[in-house]
Amino acid sequence: MIELDRVAYSYGGAELFSNVSLTLAPGSFQFLTGPSGAGKTTLLKLCYGELVATAGHVRLFGKNVRELQRDDIALSRRNIGVVHQDCQFLDHLSVAENVALPLTVAGRADEASEYLEDLLSWVGLRNQAGQRPPELSGGERQRAALARAVIISPDVIIADEPTGNIDWEMSQRLLKLLVELNRMGKTILLATHDLNLIRQASKMQVQARVLRLMNQRLHVAGVDL
Amino acid sequence: MIAVIRRYFSMLAGDPLADRSVPPTGFTANLTVFTSGAMAFLAVFALALGLAAGQLADRWASELARTSTLRISAPADQLDAQVAAAVNLLETTPGVASARALDMAEQQALLEPWFGPDLPIDTLPIPRLIEVVEEGAGYDATGLRARLQAEVPGAILDDHTRWREPLVAAADRLRLLSILSIALIATATAAMITLAANAALAANAQVIKVMRLVGARDIYIAGAFVRRFTIRAFGGSAIGALAGTLAVLLLPSSDVAGGFLTGLSFSGASWFAPASIPLLAAVVAFLATRSAALRTLRALS
Numbered sequence: 001m002i003e004l005d006r007v008a009y010s011y012g013g014a015e016l017f018s019n020v021s022l023t024l025a026p027g028s029f030q031f032l033t034g035p036s037g038a039g040k041t042t043l044l045k046l047c048y049g050e051l052v053a054t055a056g057h058v059r060l061f062g063k064n065v066r067e068l069q070r071d072d073i074a075l076s077r078r079n080i081g082v083v084h085q086d087c088q089f090l091d092h093l094s095v096a097e098n099v100a101l102p103l104t105v106a107g108r109a110d111e112a113s114e115y116l117e118d119l120l121s122w123v124g125l126r127n128q129a130g131q132r133p134p135e136l137s138g139g140e141r142q143r144a145a146l147a148r149a150v151i152i153s154p155d156v157i158i159a160d161e162p163t164g165n166i167d168w169e170m171s172q173r174l175l176k177l178l179v180e181l182n183r184m185g186k187t188i189l190l191a192t193h194d195l196n197l198i199r200q201a202s203k204m205q206v207q208a209r210v211l212r213l214m215n216q217r218l219h220v221a222g223v224d225l
Numbered sequence: 226m227i228a229v230i231r232r233y234f235s236m237l238a239g240d241p242l243a244d245r246s247v248p249p250t251g252f253t254a255n256l257t258v259f260t261s262g263a264m265a266f267l268a269v270f271a272l273a274l275g276l277a278a279g280q281l282a283d284r285w286a287s288e289l290a291r292t293s294t295l296r297i298s299a300p301a302d303q304l305d306a307q308v309a310a311a312v313n314l315l316e317t318t319p320g321v322a323s324a325r326a327l328d329m330a331e332q333q334a335l336l337e338p339w340f341g342p343d344l345p346i347d348t349l350p351i352p353r354l355i356e357v358v359e360e361g362a363g364y365d366a367t368g369l370r371a372r373l374q375a376e377v378p379g380a381i382l383d384d385h386t387r388w389r390e391p392l393v394a395a396a397d398r399l400r401l402l403s404i405l406s407i408a409l410i411a412t413a414t415a416a417m418i419t420l421a422a423n424a425a426l427a428a429n430a431q432v433i434k435v436m437r438l439v440g441a442r443d444i445y446i447a448g449a450f451v452r453r454f455t456i457r458a459f460g461g462s463a464i465g466a467l468a469g470t471l472a473v474l475l476l477p478s479s480d481v482a483g484g485f486l487t488g489l490s491f492s493g494a495s496w497f498a499p500a501s502i503p504l505l506a507a508v509v510a511f512l513a514t515r516s517a518a519l520r521t522l523r524a525l526s
Contacts, residue, residue: 071443090435
Protein backbone atom coordinates (compact mmCIF):
# COMPACT_ATOMS: atom_id res chain seq x y z
CA MET A 1 0.00 0.00 0.00
CA ILE A 2 2.66 2.46 1.09
CA GLU A 3 6.27 1.67 0.40
CA LEU A 4 9.44 3.57 1.25
CA ASP A 5 12.46 2.35 -0.64
CA ARG A 6 15.88 3.48 0.63
CA VAL A 7 14.49 6.87 1.43
CA ALA A 8 16.49 9.81 2.77
CA TYR A 9 15.38 13.21 3.91
CA SER A 10 17.44 16.31 4.52
CA TYR A 11 16.55 19.66 6.04
CA GLY A 12 18.72 22.44 4.63
CA GLY A 13 21.57 20.10 3.80
CA ALA A 14 21.51 18.25 7.15
CA GLU A 15 20.43 14.67 6.69
CA LEU A 16 17.64 13.65 9.07
CA PHE A 17 17.67 10.01 8.07
CA SER A 18 18.78 7.90 5.14
CA ASN A 19 18.44 4.48 3.57
CA VAL A 20 15.07 3.97 5.25
CA SER A 21 12.90 1.24 3.80
CA LEU A 22 9.42 0.51 5.08
CA THR A 23 6.40 -1.30 3.72
CA LEU A 24 2.92 -0.84 5.12
CA ALA A 25 1.31 -4.12 4.14
CA PRO A 26 -2.49 -4.40 4.12
CA GLY A 27 -3.87 -5.08 7.60
CA SER A 28 -0.55 -4.53 9.37
CA PHE A 29 -0.11 -2.61 12.63
CA GLN A 30 3.20 -0.86 13.11
CA PHE A 31 4.49 1.39 15.83
CA LEU A 32 7.10 3.97 14.96
CA THR A 33 9.11 5.10 17.91
CA GLY A 34 12.35 6.90 18.54
CA PRO A 35 13.75 9.90 20.37
CA SER A 36 12.40 13.38 19.81
CA GLY A 37 13.91 14.96 16.72
CA ALA A 38 14.73 11.61 15.14
CA GLY A 39 12.36 12.38 12.26
CA LYS A 40 9.24 10.36 13.10
CA THR A 41 6.84 13.08 11.96
CA THR A 42 8.89 13.66 8.80
CA LEU A 43 8.79 9.95 8.03
CA LEU A 44 5.01 9.94 8.45
CA LYS A 45 4.70 12.99 6.19
CA LEU A 46 6.62 11.08 3.52
CA CYS A 47 4.10 8.25 3.95
CA TYR A 48 1.13 10.47 3.10
CA GLY A 49 2.84 12.60 0.48
CA GLU A 50 3.09 15.88 2.35
CA LEU A 51 6.85 15.82 1.90
CA VAL A 52 8.93 14.42 -0.92
CA ALA A 53 12.03 12.37 -0.08
CA THR A 54 15.38 13.88 -0.99
CA ALA A 55 16.56 10.42 -2.06
CA GLY A 56 14.97 7.04 -2.63
CA HIS A 57 11.39 6.36 -3.65
CA VAL A 58 8.03 6.59 -1.91
CA ARG A 59 5.16 4.73 -3.52
CA LEU A 60 1.56 5.41 -2.54
CA PHE A 61 -0.66 2.59 -3.68
CA GLY A 62 1.91 1.60 -6.31
CA LYS A 63 2.54 5.11 -7.64
CA ASN A 64 5.80 6.97 -7.20
CA VAL A 65 5.12 10.21 -5.32
CA ARG A 66 7.60 12.09 -7.47
CA GLU A 67 5.54 11.33 -10.53
CA LEU A 68 2.24 12.34 -8.96
CA GLN A 69 0.57 15.70 -9.50
CA ARG A 70 -0.74 17.62 -6.47
CA ASP A 71 -4.27 16.52 -7.21
CA ASP A 72 -3.17 12.88 -7.50
CA ILE A 73 -1.63 13.15 -4.04
CA ALA A 74 -4.87 14.71 -2.77
CA LEU A 75 -6.82 11.78 -4.19
CA SER A 76 -4.35 9.31 -2.60
CA ARG A 77 -4.92 10.98 0.75
CA ARG A 78 -8.57 10.02 0.58
CA ASN A 79 -7.30 6.51 1.18
CA ILE A 80 -5.04 7.52 4.05
CA GLY A 81 -6.55 8.75 7.29
CA VAL A 82 -4.14 10.90 9.27
CA VAL A 83 -4.36 11.74 12.97
CA HIS A 84 -2.07 14.66 13.67
CA GLN A 85 -0.51 15.40 17.02
CA ASP A 86 -2.04 18.88 16.89
CA CYS A 87 -5.25 17.55 15.31
CA GLN A 88 -5.40 20.22 12.55
CA PHE A 89 -9.05 21.23 12.80
CA LEU A 90 -10.91 24.09 11.20
CA ASP A 91 -11.91 25.96 14.32
CA HIS A 92 -14.81 27.82 12.70
CA LEU A 93 -16.58 24.53 11.91
CA SER A 94 -18.36 22.29 14.37
CA VAL A 95 -16.89 18.98 15.48
CA ALA A 96 -19.37 17.15 13.25
CA GLU A 97 -18.45 19.30 10.23
CA ASN A 98 -14.74 18.76 10.90
CA VAL A 99 -15.22 15.01 11.17
CA ALA A 100 -17.22 15.00 7.93
CA LEU A 101 -14.66 17.16 6.09
CA PRO A 102 -12.97 14.28 4.17
CA LEU A 103 -16.35 13.26 2.77
CA THR A 104 -17.23 16.89 2.02
CA VAL A 105 -14.08 17.55 0.00
CA ALA A 106 -14.56 14.24 -1.81
CA GLY A 107 -18.01 15.40 -2.92
CA ARG A 108 -19.67 12.73 -0.81
CA ALA A 109 -21.14 14.97 1.89
CA ASP A 110 -24.51 13.27 1.58
CA GLU A 111 -22.92 10.07 2.95
CA ALA A 112 -21.87 11.85 6.14
CA SER A 113 -25.34 11.65 7.64
CA GLU A 114 -25.18 7.84 7.39
CA TYR A 115 -21.96 7.43 9.33
CA LEU A 116 -21.51 10.54 11.39
CA GLU A 117 -23.74 9.75 14.33
CA ASP A 118 -22.44 6.20 14.71
CA LEU A 119 -18.88 7.35 14.31
CA LEU A 120 -19.20 10.10 16.92
CA SER A 121 -20.82 7.60 19.28
CA TRP A 122 -17.96 5.17 18.62
CA VAL A 123 -15.38 7.76 19.69
CA GLY A 124 -17.64 8.99 22.50
CA LEU A 125 -18.30 12.45 21.10
CA ARG A 126 -21.96 12.26 20.21
CA ASN A 127 -22.84 15.01 22.66
CA GLN A 128 -20.04 17.26 21.42
CA ALA A 129 -21.05 17.14 17.72
CA GLY A 130 -22.19 20.77 17.65
CA GLN A 131 -19.28 22.17 19.63
CA ARG A 132 -16.29 23.91 18.11
CA PRO A 133 -12.88 22.18 18.35
CA PRO A 134 -11.41 24.76 20.79
CA GLU A 135 -14.16 23.82 23.24
CA LEU A 136 -12.98 20.17 23.40
CA SER A 137 -10.48 18.68 25.81
CA GLY A 138 -7.20 17.22 24.51
CA GLY A 139 -8.55 13.66 24.57
CA GLU A 140 -11.76 14.67 22.85
CA ARG A 141 -9.83 16.46 20.13
CA GLN A 142 -7.69 13.37 19.49
CA ARG A 143 -10.78 11.18 19.28
CA ALA A 144 -12.44 13.65 16.93
CA ALA A 145 -9.27 13.58 14.81
CA LEU A 146 -9.45 9.78 14.74
CA ALA A 147 -13.12 9.94 13.71
CA ARG A 148 -12.20 12.34 10.88
CA ALA A 149 -9.37 10.04 9.81
CA VAL A 150 -11.65 7.02 9.45
CA ILE A 151 -14.93 8.55 8.20
CA ILE A 152 -14.01 8.04 4.57
CA SER A 153 -13.04 4.43 5.36
CA PRO A 154 -9.41 4.67 4.26
CA ASP A 155 -7.26 1.57 3.96
CA VAL A 156 -4.40 3.16 5.89
CA ILE A 157 -4.47 5.13 9.13
CA ILE A 158 -1.41 7.09 10.15
CA ALA A 159 -1.34 8.59 13.62
CA ASP A 160 1.36 10.99 14.78
CA GLU A 161 1.74 10.97 18.57
CA PRO A 162 -2.03 10.84 19.07
CA THR A 163 -1.57 10.27 22.79
CA GLY A 164 1.07 12.96 23.25
CA ASN A 165 -1.15 15.42 25.08
CA ILE A 166 -3.66 13.18 26.84
CA ASP A 167 -3.74 11.15 30.03
CA TRP A 168 -3.06 7.44 30.28
CA GLU A 169 -6.69 6.42 30.49
CA MET A 170 -7.56 8.33 27.35
CA SER A 171 -4.43 6.97 25.62
CA GLN A 172 -5.63 3.44 26.28
CA ARG A 173 -9.07 4.29 24.93
CA LEU A 174 -7.59 5.71 21.76
CA LEU A 175 -5.30 2.71 21.33
CA LYS A 176 -8.30 0.43 21.75
CA LEU A 177 -10.07 2.27 18.90
CA LEU A 178 -7.02 1.88 16.67
CA VAL A 179 -6.78 -1.83 17.49
CA GLU A 180 -10.47 -2.21 16.61
CA LEU A 181 -9.82 -0.55 13.27
CA ASN A 182 -6.88 -2.88 12.64
CA ARG A 183 -9.10 -5.86 13.34
CA MET A 184 -11.47 -4.49 10.70
CA GLY A 185 -8.58 -4.81 8.24
CA LYS A 186 -7.16 -1.30 8.34
CA THR A 187 -3.42 -0.74 8.10
CA ILE A 188 -2.13 1.26 11.06
CA LEU A 189 1.10 3.19 11.46
CA LEU A 190 1.30 4.86 14.83
CA ALA A 191 4.19 7.11 15.83
CA THR A 192 4.69 7.39 19.57
CA HIS A 193 7.41 7.86 22.09
CA ASP A 194 5.20 6.22 24.73
CA LEU A 195 6.63 2.73 25.26
CA ASN A 196 3.88 1.86 27.73
CA LEU A 197 1.37 2.30 24.92
CA ILE A 198 3.30 -0.22 22.81
CA ARG A 199 3.38 -2.69 25.69
CA GLN A 200 -0.33 -2.14 26.21
CA ALA A 201 -0.96 -2.98 22.54
CA SER A 202 0.83 -6.31 22.94
CA LYS A 203 -1.57 -7.12 25.78
CA MET A 204 -4.48 -6.51 23.40
CA GLN A 205 -3.34 -9.45 21.28
CA VAL A 206 -2.48 -7.26 18.32
CA GLN A 207 0.23 -8.40 15.91
CA ALA A 208 2.21 -5.17 15.99
CA ARG A 209 5.65 -4.54 14.62
CA VAL A 210 7.73 -1.93 16.37
CA LEU A 211 10.07 0.24 14.35
CA ARG A 212 12.61 2.53 15.92
CA LEU A 213 14.00 5.55 14.12
CA MET A 214 17.33 6.40 15.66
CA ASN A 215 20.73 7.62 14.51
CA GLN A 216 19.35 8.36 11.04
CA ARG A 217 18.29 4.75 10.49
CA LEU A 218 15.10 2.73 10.92
CA HIS A 219 15.45 -0.43 13.00
CA VAL A 220 12.99 -3.19 13.78
CA ALA A 221 12.66 -3.51 17.54
CA GLY A 222 10.86 -5.88 19.87
CA VAL A 223 7.88 -4.96 22.00
CA ASP A 224 9.96 -5.28 25.15
CA LEU A 225 11.57 -1.94 24.61
CA MET B 226 -14.26 22.10 -25.99
CA ILE B 227 -17.52 21.98 -24.04
CA ALA B 228 -15.82 19.74 -21.47
CA VAL B 229 -13.01 22.28 -21.07
CA ILE B 230 -15.50 25.14 -20.60
CA ARG B 231 -17.55 23.05 -18.19
CA ARG B 232 -14.44 22.19 -16.20
CA TYR B 233 -13.31 25.82 -16.21
CA PHE B 234 -16.58 27.05 -14.79
CA SER B 235 -17.23 24.04 -12.55
CA MET B 236 -15.87 26.20 -9.71
CA LEU B 237 -19.04 28.24 -9.85
CA ALA B 238 -21.20 25.24 -9.07
CA GLY B 239 -22.20 25.90 -5.51
CA ASP B 240 -21.18 23.70 -2.62
CA PRO B 241 -22.34 25.33 0.61
CA LEU B 242 -20.18 22.98 2.68
CA ALA B 243 -17.09 23.85 0.66
CA ASP B 244 -17.89 27.55 1.04
CA ARG B 245 -18.27 27.09 4.79
CA SER B 246 -14.85 25.45 4.94
CA VAL B 247 -13.29 28.84 4.27
CA PRO B 248 -14.02 31.26 7.11
CA PRO B 249 -15.36 34.63 6.02
CA THR B 250 -12.73 37.33 6.40
CA GLY B 251 -14.22 40.77 6.98
CA PHE B 252 -11.39 42.82 5.54
CA THR B 253 -11.26 41.14 2.14
CA ALA B 254 -15.05 40.87 1.98
CA ASN B 255 -15.52 44.58 2.61
CA LEU B 256 -12.68 45.52 0.25
CA THR B 257 -14.15 43.46 -2.58
CA VAL B 258 -17.68 44.75 -2.10
CA PHE B 259 -16.53 48.38 -1.80
CA THR B 260 -14.14 48.21 -4.77
CA SER B 261 -16.70 46.52 -6.98
CA GLY B 262 -19.36 49.02 -5.97
CA ALA B 263 -17.18 52.08 -6.56
CA MET B 264 -15.90 50.79 -9.87
CA ALA B 265 -19.41 49.91 -11.05
CA PHE B 266 -20.56 53.42 -10.12
CA LEU B 267 -17.81 54.89 -12.31
CA ALA B 268 -18.45 52.35 -15.06
CA VAL B 269 -22.06 53.55 -15.34
CA PHE B 270 -20.85 57.05 -16.19
CA ALA B 271 -18.29 55.71 -18.66
CA LEU B 272 -21.02 53.63 -20.24
CA ALA B 273 -23.39 56.60 -20.40
CA LEU B 274 -20.64 58.69 -21.98
CA GLY B 275 -19.90 55.98 -24.52
CA LEU B 276 -23.54 55.47 -25.47
CA ALA B 277 -24.26 59.22 -25.61
CA ALA B 278 -21.15 59.83 -27.72
CA GLY B 279 -22.10 56.99 -30.01
CA GLN B 280 -25.61 58.32 -30.50
CA LEU B 281 -24.27 61.80 -31.06
CA ALA B 282 -21.75 60.61 -33.63
CA ASP B 283 -24.44 58.65 -35.45
CA ARG B 284 -26.84 61.58 -35.37
CA TRP B 285 -24.28 64.08 -36.55
CA ALA B 286 -23.08 61.71 -39.21
CA SER B 287 -26.53 61.00 -40.58
CA GLU B 288 -28.21 64.39 -40.12
CA LEU B 289 -25.34 66.51 -41.36
CA ALA B 290 -24.64 64.11 -44.20
CA ARG B 291 -28.21 64.41 -45.51
CA THR B 292 -28.34 68.20 -45.55
CA SER B 293 -26.38 71.05 -47.09
CA THR B 294 -26.59 74.80 -47.02
CA LEU B 295 -26.38 77.15 -49.95
CA ARG B 296 -25.26 80.64 -49.01
CA ILE B 297 -26.04 83.44 -51.45
CA SER B 298 -24.28 86.78 -51.17
CA ALA B 299 -25.34 89.33 -53.77
CA PRO B 300 -26.24 92.99 -54.05
CA ALA B 301 -29.63 93.67 -52.48
CA ASP B 302 -31.39 94.22 -55.80
CA GLN B 303 -30.18 90.86 -57.17
CA LEU B 304 -30.56 88.79 -54.07
CA ASP B 305 -34.14 87.57 -54.52
CA ALA B 306 -33.52 86.74 -58.19
CA GLN B 307 -30.41 84.72 -57.34
CA VAL B 308 -32.24 82.89 -54.56
CA ALA B 309 -35.07 81.96 -56.93
CA ALA B 310 -32.58 80.83 -59.59
CA ALA B 311 -30.70 78.73 -57.07
CA VAL B 312 -33.87 77.06 -55.79
CA ASN B 313 -34.92 76.29 -59.37
CA LEU B 314 -31.52 74.87 -60.15
CA LEU B 315 -31.52 72.73 -57.01
CA GLU B 316 -35.01 71.39 -57.67
CA THR B 317 -33.83 70.02 -60.99
CA THR B 318 -30.64 68.52 -59.56
CA PRO B 319 -30.66 64.72 -59.20
CA GLY B 320 -30.17 63.63 -55.57
CA VAL B 321 -31.80 66.74 -54.10
CA ALA B 322 -35.06 65.97 -52.31
CA SER B 323 -35.95 69.55 -51.51
CA ALA B 324 -34.50 73.01 -51.48
CA ARG B 325 -36.01 75.75 -49.37
CA ALA B 326 -34.89 79.33 -48.79
CA LEU B 327 -35.02 80.30 -45.13
CA ASP B 328 -37.22 83.30 -44.45
CA MET B 329 -35.99 86.30 -42.49
CA ALA B 330 -37.55 85.12 -39.25
CA GLU B 331 -35.66 81.82 -39.46
CA GLN B 332 -32.41 83.58 -40.21
CA GLN B 333 -33.03 85.94 -37.31
CA ALA B 334 -33.54 82.92 -35.05
CA LEU B 335 -30.23 81.46 -36.20
CA LEU B 336 -28.37 84.65 -35.37
CA GLU B 337 -30.20 85.39 -32.13
CA PRO B 338 -27.88 83.34 -29.82
CA TRP B 339 -24.95 85.53 -30.91
CA PHE B 340 -26.47 88.95 -31.55
CA GLY B 341 -29.62 88.98 -29.46
CA PRO B 342 -33.24 89.39 -30.52
CA ASP B 343 -32.99 93.06 -31.53
CA LEU B 344 -30.72 92.63 -34.54
CA PRO B 345 -32.10 94.72 -37.47
CA ILE B 346 -31.54 91.89 -39.89
CA ASP B 347 -33.46 93.48 -42.76
CA THR B 348 -31.08 96.45 -42.79
CA LEU B 349 -27.90 94.37 -42.83
CA PRO B 350 -26.23 92.81 -45.91
CA ILE B 351 -26.68 89.28 -44.62
CA PRO B 352 -26.41 86.39 -47.08
CA ARG B 353 -29.57 84.35 -47.71
CA LEU B 354 -29.53 80.70 -46.82
CA ILE B 355 -31.10 77.80 -48.69
CA GLU B 356 -31.55 74.50 -46.89
CA VAL B 357 -30.89 71.54 -49.20
CA VAL B 358 -32.09 68.06 -48.23
CA GLU B 359 -30.61 65.12 -50.11
CA GLU B 360 -32.19 61.88 -51.19
CA GLY B 361 -30.87 58.53 -52.34
CA ALA B 362 -27.12 58.58 -52.91
CA GLY B 363 -27.13 62.39 -52.76
CA TYR B 364 -26.06 64.88 -55.38
CA ASP B 365 -22.81 65.31 -57.25
CA ALA B 366 -21.23 68.17 -55.27
CA THR B 367 -18.59 68.97 -57.90
CA GLY B 368 -21.15 69.14 -60.72
CA LEU B 369 -23.53 71.24 -58.63
CA ARG B 370 -20.79 73.70 -57.71
CA ALA B 371 -19.91 74.10 -61.40
CA ARG B 372 -23.55 74.75 -62.35
CA LEU B 373 -24.00 77.21 -59.47
CA GLN B 374 -20.87 79.10 -60.48
CA ALA B 375 -22.29 79.49 -63.95
CA GLU B 376 -25.88 80.32 -63.07
CA VAL B 377 -25.79 81.83 -59.57
CA PRO B 378 -22.41 83.53 -59.16
CA GLY B 379 -23.03 84.61 -55.57
CA ALA B 380 -23.78 81.09 -54.31
CA ILE B 381 -21.49 79.10 -52.03
CA LEU B 382 -22.36 75.46 -51.38
CA ASP B 383 -21.56 74.14 -47.92
CA ASP B 384 -22.11 70.37 -47.83
CA HIS B 385 -21.14 70.32 -44.10
CA THR B 386 -18.14 68.05 -44.72
CA ARG B 387 -15.73 70.33 -42.92
CA TRP B 388 -18.07 70.54 -39.92
CA ARG B 389 -19.21 66.95 -39.90
CA GLU B 390 -15.88 65.16 -40.01
CA PRO B 391 -14.25 66.75 -36.94
CA LEU B 392 -17.51 66.49 -34.97
CA VAL B 393 -17.94 62.82 -35.81
CA ALA B 394 -14.24 62.23 -35.09
CA ALA B 395 -14.62 63.95 -31.70
CA ALA B 396 -17.69 61.88 -30.86
CA ASP B 397 -15.89 58.69 -31.95
CA ARG B 398 -12.96 59.60 -29.72
CA LEU B 399 -15.31 60.16 -26.81
CA ARG B 400 -16.78 56.72 -27.46
CA LEU B 401 -13.28 55.22 -27.59
CA LEU B 402 -12.43 57.04 -24.36
CA SER B 403 -15.43 55.52 -22.63
CA ILE B 404 -14.48 52.02 -23.83
CA LEU B 405 -10.94 52.63 -22.59
CA SER B 406 -12.34 53.87 -19.26
CA ILE B 407 -14.45 50.74 -18.85
CA ALA B 408 -11.43 48.58 -19.70
CA LEU B 409 -9.31 50.48 -17.13
CA ILE B 410 -12.07 50.15 -14.53
CA ALA B 411 -12.27 46.40 -15.21
CA THR B 412 -8.48 46.10 -14.95
CA ALA B 413 -8.37 48.08 -11.70
CA THR B 414 -11.20 45.95 -10.33
CA ALA B 415 -9.33 42.78 -11.31
CA ALA B 416 -6.17 44.10 -9.63
CA MET B 417 -7.98 45.00 -6.40
CA ILE B 418 -9.84 41.69 -6.30
CA THR B 419 -6.59 39.83 -6.95
CA LEU B 420 -5.03 41.65 -3.99
CA ALA B 421 -8.03 40.87 -1.80
CA ALA B 422 -8.04 37.24 -2.93
CA ASN B 423 -4.32 36.92 -2.22
CA ALA B 424 -4.87 38.41 1.24
CA ALA B 425 -7.72 35.97 1.88
CA LEU B 426 -5.63 33.03 0.68
CA ALA B 427 -2.69 34.08 2.85
CA ALA B 428 -4.97 34.52 5.86
CA ASN B 429 -6.37 31.04 5.27
CA ALA B 430 -3.10 29.18 4.74
CA GLN B 431 -3.93 26.89 7.68
CA VAL B 432 -7.40 26.17 6.29
CA ILE B 433 -5.86 25.30 2.93
CA LYS B 434 -3.34 23.02 4.64
CA VAL B 435 -6.06 21.16 6.54
CA MET B 436 -8.25 20.80 3.46
CA ARG B 437 -5.34 19.37 1.52
CA LEU B 438 -4.56 16.96 4.33
CA VAL B 439 -8.06 15.55 4.14
CA GLY B 440 -7.84 15.09 0.38
CA ALA B 441 -9.15 18.33 -1.13
CA ARG B 442 -7.99 19.00 -4.69
CA ASP B 443 -6.74 22.47 -5.61
CA ILE B 444 -9.75 23.13 -7.82
CA TYR B 445 -12.05 22.41 -4.87
CA ILE B 446 -10.18 24.74 -2.52
CA ALA B 447 -9.91 27.45 -5.17
CA GLY B 448 -13.63 27.06 -5.88
CA ALA B 449 -14.55 28.04 -2.34
CA PHE B 450 -12.62 31.31 -2.73
CA VAL B 451 -13.71 31.94 -6.32
CA ARG B 452 -17.42 31.58 -5.53
CA ARG B 453 -17.13 33.86 -2.54
CA PHE B 454 -15.31 36.63 -4.42
CA THR B 455 -17.50 36.32 -7.49
CA ILE B 456 -20.65 36.69 -5.38
CA ARG B 457 -19.17 39.64 -3.46
CA ALA B 458 -18.09 41.39 -6.66
CA PHE B 459 -21.49 40.79 -8.23
CA GLY B 460 -23.32 42.09 -5.15
CA GLY B 461 -21.08 45.14 -4.71
CA SER B 462 -21.20 46.08 -8.38
CA ALA B 463 -24.98 45.62 -8.51
CA ILE B 464 -25.29 48.21 -5.73
CA GLY B 465 -22.75 50.50 -7.45
CA ALA B 466 -24.44 50.16 -10.85
CA LEU B 467 -27.83 50.90 -9.34
CA ALA B 468 -26.47 53.98 -7.56
CA GLY B 469 -24.73 55.12 -10.74
CA THR B 470 -27.89 54.68 -12.79
CA LEU B 471 -29.88 56.71 -10.26
CA ALA B 472 -27.22 59.42 -10.38
CA VAL B 473 -27.42 59.52 -14.20
CA LEU B 474 -31.19 59.68 -13.93
CA LEU B 475 -30.90 62.72 -11.65
CA LEU B 476 -28.57 64.62 -14.03
CA PRO B 477 -30.18 67.61 -15.80
CA SER B 478 -31.54 66.58 -19.18
CA SER B 479 -30.20 68.04 -22.42
CA ASP B 480 -33.64 69.44 -23.17
CA VAL B 481 -33.49 71.58 -20.04
CA ALA B 482 -29.86 72.64 -20.08
CA GLY B 483 -29.28 72.42 -23.79
CA GLY B 484 -25.75 71.12 -23.66
CA PHE B 485 -24.17 67.83 -24.50
CA LEU B 486 -22.40 67.14 -21.22
CA THR B 487 -25.41 67.90 -19.08
CA GLY B 488 -27.36 65.60 -21.37
CA LEU B 489 -25.25 62.59 -20.33
CA SER B 490 -27.93 59.99 -20.04
CA PHE B 491 -29.32 56.75 -21.36
CA SER B 492 -32.25 56.50 -23.67
CA GLY B 493 -34.74 53.78 -24.45
CA ALA B 494 -33.37 50.26 -24.11
CA SER B 495 -29.94 51.59 -23.16
CA TRP B 496 -31.30 52.15 -19.63
CA PHE B 497 -30.81 48.39 -19.26
CA ALA B 498 -27.13 48.63 -20.27
CA PRO B 499 -25.89 49.24 -16.66
CA ALA B 500 -27.32 45.81 -15.81
CA SER B 501 -24.40 44.34 -17.75
CA ILE B 502 -21.89 45.92 -15.33
CA PRO B 503 -22.48 43.49 -12.41
CA LEU B 504 -22.17 40.60 -14.85
CA LEU B 505 -18.91 42.02 -16.18
CA ALA B 506 -17.68 42.52 -12.59
CA ALA B 507 -18.59 38.93 -11.72
CA VAL B 508 -16.68 37.61 -14.74
CA VAL B 509 -13.67 39.80 -13.88
CA ALA B 510 -13.79 38.63 -10.24
CA PHE B 511 -14.14 35.00 -11.30
CA LEU B 512 -11.12 35.15 -13.61
CA ALA B 513 -9.00 37.22 -11.21
CA THR B 514 -9.72 35.05 -8.17
CA ARG B 515 -9.36 31.80 -10.09
CA SER B 516 -5.97 32.86 -11.39
CA ALA B 517 -4.83 34.16 -7.97
CA ALA B 518 -6.10 31.10 -6.11
CA LEU B 519 -4.54 28.52 -8.40
CA ARG B 520 -1.27 30.46 -8.48
CA THR B 521 -1.17 30.73 -4.68
CA LEU B 522 -2.11 27.08 -4.22
CA ARG B 523 0.70 26.10 -6.58
CA ALA B 524 3.12 28.23 -4.56
CA LEU B 525 1.90 26.70 -1.28
CA SER B 526 2.57 23.14 -2.41
